[in-house]
Amino acid sequence: MWLPILFLIIGLGLGLLTDIKIPDEYSNYLSIAVLAAFDTLFGGIRAYLEEKFDEKVFLSGFFFNVLLAAMLAFIGVQLGIDLYLAAVFAFGVRLFQNIAMIRRYLIDKKYFAKKLKKLKRN
Amino acid sequence: MKIKHKLVISLVFGLVGLMVAIQFQSNREPTERDTRDLWEIRSQLQDEQKQQQQLYQQIREAETTIEQYQAKSESEKVQTLKESLEVLKEEAGFTEITKAGLIIDITPVFLENESLQTYPELSPELLNRLINELNAYGATDIAVANERIVHITPIRSVNGETYVNNHPLPSVPIQVKVLADNPERLIDYMEVSQSKEDFSIENLQLDIHYEEEITLAKYEDPIVINSLQVTDSEEAGEQ
Numbered sequence: 037m038w039l040p041i042l043f044l045i046i047g048l049g050l051g052l053l054t055d056i057k058i059p060d061e062y063s064n065y066l067s068i069a070v071l072a073a074f075d076t077l078f079g080g081i082r083a084y085l086e087e088k089f090d091e092k093v094f095l096s097g098f099f100f101n102v103l104l105a106a107m108l109a110f111i112g113v114q115l116g117i118d119l120y121l122a123a124v125f126a127f128g129v130r131l132f133q134n135i136a137m138i139r140r141y142l143i144d145k146k147y148f149a150k151k152l153k154k155l156k157r158n
Numbered sequence: 159m160k161i162k163h164k165l166v167i168s169l170v171f172g173l174v175g176l177m178v179a180i181q182f183q184s185n186r187e188p189t190e191r192d193t194r195d196l197w198e199i200r201s202q203l204q205d206e207q208k209q210q211q212q213l214y215q216q217i218r219e220a221e222t223t224i225e226q227y228q229a230k231s232e233s234e235k236v237q238t239l240k241e242s243l244e245v246l247k248e249e250a251g252f253t254e255i256t257k258a259g260l261i262i263d264i265t266p267v268f269l270e271n272e273s274l275q276t277y278p279e280l281s282p283e284l285l286n287r288l289i290n291e292l293n294a295y296g297a298t299d300i301a302v303a304n305e306r307i308v309h310i311t312p313i314r315s316v317n318g319e320t321y322v323n324n325h326p327l328p329s330v331p332i333q334v335k336v337l338a339d340n341p342e343r344l345i346d347y348m349e350v351s352q353s354k355e356d357f358s359i360e361n362l363q364l365d366i367h368y369e370e371e372i373t374l375a376k377y378e379d380p381i382v383i384n385s386l387q388v389t390d391s392e393e394a395g396e397q
Binding site: 039040041042043044045046047048049050051052055056057058060063066067069070073074076077080084089091094095098 | 162163164165166167168169170171172173174175176177178179180181182183184185
């Protein structure tokens with residue numbers, strides 16, 4: 037579990053230190069892409085806790101979602117509709133659901149672990 | 159979990175971190191730093207203090223006027239009213255005024271070259287620029303070819319001729335009379351002003367000289383103030 041967090045910190049540090057900046061007109065795309073990435077990440081964690089994790093689904097989901105979100109934002113700009121709101125809504129809802137599931141799994145795990153310990157002691 | 163799975167997830171985590179960092183950095187606005195040094199701050203402070211003093215003086219003048227109005231006798235009130243009216247008329251340009259100032263002669267320049275040259279004309283834009291510049295450098299009263307410039311003076315082009323106060327200007331040379339509280343300073347400013355260059359592009363020359371006593375003609379036409387209205391200052395603030 038430590039390796040992903042280490043990589044996250046490395047990524048953050050790399051981004052902050054290199055001083056890369058996205059022009060204002062593209063920051064919309066990046067924000068929605070970040071949201072998509074978060075959604076995929078939490079989805080992956082949930083799948084792992086459910087022991088259904090599939091590398092192919094995870095990787096393809098990550099890139100596909102990011103691209104789809106960016107494309108939706110792009111089409112929205114071209115059509116003059118705030119279409120990226122659709123992506124924000126969808127990803128936002130899924131993000132909350134995923135995090136709720138993860139929380140429940142973690143609580144269940146701890147609960148069962150404690151009960152098992154008690155049973156063993158008895 | 160296999161090490162390969164872990165590596166994949168880790169790489170995606172790293173990518174997400176990078177994206178978040180870039181997003182964070184793009185949205186962060188650079189903090190504005192105060193780069194003025196001590197000297198600039200001090201001079202600005204001085205300017206503000208000067209302005210404060212001016213405002214205090216204006217308040218004092220207004221207060222004395224109010225006091226005079228509140229004085230008992232009727233004749234005094236009338237006297238004060240007349241004085242205020244006189245001051246206002248002078249400010250609006252309804253009176254002749256004689257003061258030290260400068261005279262700007264606008265004269266045509268003829269170049270000695272082969273190409274044909276038309277007689278130089280003073281365009282409204284050029285005159286506007288000159289007046290703006292004079293006002294910016296502290297002129298108090300201006301008259302162009304004996305047309306007094308007041309707050310509502312129109313300067314415009316009518317059928318190719320330049321009209322000031324709805325009267326056509328004569329062709330150059332034209333005299334511009336300018337009064338100022340500090341005429342020497344104004345001359346210094348005008349000698350190096352942008353106007354000189356702008357006029358020379360149009361083949362016009364500005365000759366500026368100081369005069370001890372200049373009399374400006376008064377503004378002749380009536381000022382139309384139909385669109386002006388008295389505001390009820392009491393209305394605001396209540397409710």
